[in-house]
Amino acid sequence: MDINKKNLSIIGLGLGILIFFFGIGIYFLLGPSTESYQIPRQISSVFKLTGMGILVISMIIAGFFAEGIEKDTKIILLIFGIILLLINILIMSIPGT
């Protein structure tokens, strides 16, 4: 497989989604978190936000710069990348969430 922007974006997309869902799932496996035991929440947040970060970067990069992807697909990726970024700014990256 060639290392180019398209392939790297696709690997980033896949990896980001898997890390994000792993982050949601690990909360159930380690939980529940209480006021004195915060490890499940901390680990889950690290995975969720890391996954979402990789995912949003890949989507926006693929939408703007990747070559060899159809025009409609690129626009959809870009729009959803921006929507996810806004969701993260407004909801997920608030401390305590």
Add this chain to the structure above:
Amino acid sequence: MLGLKNKDLVMIGVIIGIALLFIGAIINNVFPSSTEEMIGYKVSSFLKMMGLGFLTCSMIIGGIIVDDIDKNLKILLLIFGLIILLIYSVGSEQLKWDIGSNLVSDNTSLEEASYEYRPTGYGTPGFELIFAVFAIISVFIFWKIIKKT
């Protein structure tokens, strides 16, 4: 890899994803959880989430890289994958298992509160439905905008 094409890999991803989702649901029913023993619930929820992860991942990647399927189907695969992702991005806040001190009282132990307030995906009744409707409406609006440009 093993002579498999992109289409086959995406298909295997979808199969694994849906299979994990249903295996998780079966485990939850075969090993019911209680206030004393919640391992069934934990394993089942983890498997279900990983299944959804594989499914979403396969749908979105399939919507970008698979060449030998109809173009409309490809776009549909991508959009539905992104809708699932959007729903779970917003819904992940509802899927937290946080037991605050206000939930534990003299009459309720930590174990009982953990069992009582475990997220089942239906913490707020029908929360997925509300986000799904919003997501579908937004997709249609964006689709109209894309078609015009």
